[in-house]
Amino acid sequence: MIPVNEPLLDGNEKRYLSECIDSGWISSEGPFVREFEERFARTVGRRHAVAVANGSLALDAAVTALGLGPGDEVILPTFTIISCAAPIVRAGATPVVVDCDPATWNMDVEQVAARITPRTRAIMVVHIYGLPVDMAPIEELARRHGLKIIEDAAEVHGQTYRGRPCGSFGDISTFSFYPNKHVTTGEGGMLVTDSDALAEHCRKLRNLAFMPPRRFVHDELGWNMRMTNLQAALGVAQLERFDEFLRRKRAMGRRYDAALSGTHGLQLPLPRNDDAENIYWVYGVVLHDDIDFDAEEAMRRLGAMGVGCRPFFWPMHEQPVFRSRGLFANDSHPVAERIARRGFYVPSGLALTHDQIDTVAAALRDLVR
Numbered sequence: 001m002i003p004v005n006e007p008l009l010d011g012n013e014k015r016y017l018s019e020c021i022d023s024g025w026i027s028s029e030g031p032f033v034r035e036f037e038e039r040f041a042r043t044v045g046r047r048h049a050v051a052v053a054n055g056s057l058a059l060d061a062a063v064t065a066l067g068l069g070p071g072d073e074v075i076l077p078t079f080t081i082i083s084c085a086a087p088i089v090r091a092g093a094t095p096v097v098v099d100c101d102p103a104t105w106n107m108d109v110e111q112v113a114a115r116i117t118p119r120t121r122a123i124m125v126v127h128i129y130g131l132p133v134d135m136a137p138i139e140e141l142a143r144r145h146g147l148k149i150i151e152d153a154a155e156v157h158g159q160t161y162r163g164r165p166c167g168s169f170g171d172i173s174t175f176s177f178y179p180n181k182h183v184t185t186g187e188g189g190m191l192v193t194d195s196d197a198l199a200e201h202c203r204k205l206r207n208l209a210f211m212p213p214r215r216f217v218h219d220e221l222g223w224n225m226r227m228t229n230l231q232a233a234l235g236v237a238q239l240e241r242f243d244e245f246l247r248r249k250r251a252m253g254r255r256y257d258a259a260l261s262g263t264h265g266l267q268l269p270l271p272r273n274d275d276a277e278n279i280y281w282v283y284g285v286v287l288h289d290d291i292d293f294d295a296e297e298a299m300r301r302l303g304a305m306g307v308g309c310r311p312f313f314w315p316m317h318e319q320p321v322f323r324s325r326g327l328f329a330n331d332s333h334p335v336a337e338r339i340a341r342r343g344f345y346v347p348s349g350l351a352l353t354h355d356q357i358d359t360v361a362a363a364l365r366d367l368v369r
């Protein structure tokens with residue numbers, strides 16, 4: 001079986017983990033946490049980085065630090081992971097979703113403009129699968145209407161938009177270090193910002209909102225979302241190989257493209273657009289409408305051929321947990337609805353070999369023959 005994701009952990013990971021154990025520094029108080037934050041901030045050109053337990057909680061902290069709450073609307077893509085919408089709902093604010101572009105699968109920026117109301121407070125941008133969202137019109141809308149930007153850059157660490165790093169656009173930007181991300185700490189996440197005040201607020205929220213001068217007295221509710229020294233040790237080792245990892249991702253995408261171009265029945269990822277070269281966080285494909293089975297059946301057949309796959313996201317406006325709360329009652333977003341049913345991604349991890357890519361590509365060609 002070719003797994004859908006296998007991370008690369010053969011650099012200094014073991015050595016730095018041993019240092020944690022030998023020194024006894026295993027909690028969030030250890031020195032690797034600060035080092036990881038500082039090195040990470042440099043990879044995206046930010047003044048501050050705050051390491052947290054995972055990328056989902058990073059979004060909770062971002063929504064809370066920006067003061068979003070009841071009566072506030074936040075615009076985000078429907079085609080994303082629930083980690084984006086859940087913090088908005090938990091904060092008591094209202095998620096407003098837009099459809100995505102059929103070629104890049106990123107949020108449709110014209111629809112963002114159309115959904116702005118006097119209650120809109122923020123736009124949550126999510127870069128999907130490897131190409132960046134068109135940020136220029138988003139920034140212009142934010143300026144014109146006085147909106148905050150939260151940028152979920154979990155899938156595009158190392159990507160740029162017109163030469164500027166993804167993760168440098170939001171008032172707060174967030175990352176994940178789950179094992180299928182470009183840098184992994186097992187579980188982990190990061191908030192980055194240029195604002196001293198927002199960074200300090202995120203640090204407070206990360207640590208149960210303890211505050212000076214009297215520990216155990218609180219003026220707001222935080223979380224324990226601290227990253228451990230063990231996780232950060234992995235992160236530092238991973239960042240040492242960051243450039244190599246990005247080269248591997250792009251080489252993987254190019255090899256899939258070469259093996260699959262011209263295959264009838266499959267929409268492939270766009271290799272590039274005006275703003276960026278695809279970084280192929282995952283290699284996603286969408287079945288053409290004339291293929292007489294859907295993504296679920298395709299993944300079942302590929303599984304039988306020894307190829308591990310995962311489905312595309314399921315749209316937020318079709319989530320039972322939100323519909324049962326009365327959210328998105330009149331929404332229909334046909335592009336996201338279609339690709340959720342016809343899209344899936346194939347093995348895309350950093351440990352994937354050229355031979356494995358060729359095997360997966362042959363299985364895909366077989367599938368749609």
Ligand SMILES: *Cc1c(COP(=O)(O)O)cnc(C)c1O
Pocket residue numbers: 054055056057080081083084126127152154155175176177178187188189
């Ligand atoms: C992976 C991912 C997350 C969630 O990160 P976790 O660390 O798994 O909680 C959030 N947003 C996007 C876009 C992701 O790809």
